[in-house]
Amino acid sequence: MARLELLRVSKIIATSRVVLQDIDCTVNDGELISMVGPSGCGKSTLLRCVAGLEKISYGEIRIGNQRVNDLPPQQRNVAMVFQNHALYPHMTVYQNLAFGLRVRRVARTVADARVRRTAARLGLDALLERYPRELSGGQRQRTALGRAMLREPGVFLLDEPLSSLDIPLRAEMRRELSALHTSLGTTMVYVTHDQSEALSLGQRVVVLAEGQIQQIDTPDGIYKDPKNRFVAGFVGWPPMNFLNGVWLADSGLDTQFVDYGIRPERLTLQPGSSSDVFIAGTLERIESFGGEWQVEISRQGSRVIARVPPDSALRQGTELRLWFHREDLYTFDRASGRRLKDSR
Ligand SMILES: Nc1ncnc2c1ncn2[C@@H]1O[C@H](COP(=O)(O)OP(=O)(O)O)[C@@H](O)[C@H]1O
Ligand SMILES: [Mg+2]
Structure with a gap:
């Protein structure tokens, strides 16, 4: 050894x-x-x-x-x-x-x-x-x-x-x-x-x-x-979803181009608490894995995948909201890719 x-x-x-x-x-x-x-x-x-x-x-x-x-x-x-x-x-x-x-x-x-x-x-x-x-x-x-x-x-x-x-x-x-x-x-x-x-x-x-x-x-x-x-x-499968964003610093004056990230398993079909927020888009695809479904929505050209329990009420082509806790959102500087911790 x-x-x-x-x-x-x-x-x-x-x-x-x-x-x-x-x-x-x-x-x-x-x-x-x-x-x-x-x-x-x-x-x-x-x-x-x-x-x-x-x-x-x-x-x-x-x-x-x-x-x-x-x-x-x-x-x-x-x-x-x-x-x-x-x-x-x-x-x-x-x-x-x-x-x-x-x-x-x-x-x-x-x-x-x-x-x-x-x-x-x-x-x-x-x-x-x-x-x-x-x-x-x-x-x-x-x-x-x-x-x-x-x-x-x-x-x-x-x-x-x-x-x-x-x-x-x-x-x-x-x-x-x-x-x-x-x-x-x-x-x-x-x-x-x-x-x-x-x-x-x-x-x-x-x-x-x-x-x-x-x-x-x-x-x-x-x-x-x-x-x-x-x-x-x-790391993670399916991979983390990324969305373009602009982050406003506390002063409200400085802006920074960022990518927001949210893991597919942290998205839900219903809000888990009153402070939860959502991403909305058109439900493009439902893929069944038996005990779990993967659903994909498109929103202004970006795609977002969620891992959710099977739900027979879901209809392709309709509007779907995917909810998450704010603290599950990651923020990355777009230019360097570096994680910005303070924004969470
Ligand atoms: N002796 C060598 N001559 C030319 N290119 C090499 C040599 N060794 C490694 N490379 C190149 O270095 C890179 C890393 O290769 P490698 O270590 O096999 O990657 P991995 O195992 O992660 O797939 C590749 O682009 C490969 O083509
Ligand atoms: Mg190798």
């Missing part, structure tokens, strides 16, 4: 393209942190830099209080599991798991005991003689994880390890990973482009965009207290 520190880590490629800019982040010993951001924002590059597969342009990476910038991957005390968890196709599960130990010349009986213990822990004991092509996606995933675990790293780096699995299996593997983290207590960095996965798995969440950290916070903090419009719009 080890602490991972990233200090102003930056990576510039092709003379001037900045892929990572001033990444400052500490992953505590034993912590599971998730890193999330849209495709192409630099997540894999960052993990590869930590693993030592790529060089950083400046900054410092420290693992367990040791500067590792110049250490080769095998001396960094990390294990990485990739998206396309490449197993050796001509080796059985057992051989895949044992491979790293053989390379390190661990005694055969010791290696055998460790492989079997890890396999049992991951529910692979009945599959040891199978080849990767004979495994399901989840079983392959577990084999790749087992291989990484057998390295007993100080830090686990997981790069979208579940993205090739179908949705029910992903949910199951996510729970398994979480349980595994609890029992191993190893420092883990879990990278994903899926915001719901990041929030459900991470003890803290790092939101990245265009090579820069937008926010580091608990899942609850990221959801309830986004620092800017990007984070607000990226």
Whole structure:
């Protein structure tokens, strides 16, 4: 187990393209942190830099209080599991798991005991003689994880390890990973482009965009207290609704162009209290999710989505009011995207 520190880590490629800019982040010993951001924002590059597969342009990476910038991957005390968890196709599960130990010349009986213990822990004991092509996606995933675990790293780096699995299996593997983290207590960095996965798995969440950290916070903090419009719009499903506005400062003299934001789940069909306010528009679309409906209204070219209980009185094409508490409204500076807290 080890602490991972990233200090102003930056990576510039092709003379001037900045892929990572001033990444400052500490992953505590034993912590599971998730890193999330849209495709192409630099997540894999960052993990590869930590693993030592790529060089950083400046900054410092420290693992367990040791500067590792110049250490080769095998001396960094990390294990990485990739998206396309490449197993050796001509080796059985057992051989895949044992491979790293053989390379390190661990005694055969010791290696055998460790492989079997890890396999049992991951529910692979009945599959040891199978080849990767004979495994399901989840079983392959577990084999790749087992291989990484057998390295007993100080830090686990997981790069979208579940993205090739179908949705029910992903949910199951996510729970398994979480349980595994609890029992191993190893420092883990879990990278994903899926915001719901990041929030459900991470003890803290790092939101990245265009090579820069937008926010580091608990899942609850990221959801309830986004620092800017990007984070607000990226986290939550359906995404936060945004409306143009002009904000008048208390003096009534200064004005500022802003975007107002309201989450779909904070909108209701009836006012919840006398101080509630509403947005009105034409009901354009009703989408049923069984126990919940999503309704969409249009208002002067903007669209607003609400998650509401099913209501058979709703009619497409009619005027609909969506109510909310004033304190659920977020305000962002339009130019910078920065959250304006005082306006709430
Ligand atoms: N070695 C490289 N050469 C050229 N472009 C790269 C290299 N590494 C990363 N990039 C670019 O950097 C950006 C970040 O990529 P990546 O880290 O794979 O993002 P993510 O994993 O978040 O989807 C992308 O635009 C990618 O094309
Ligand atoms: Mg990637």
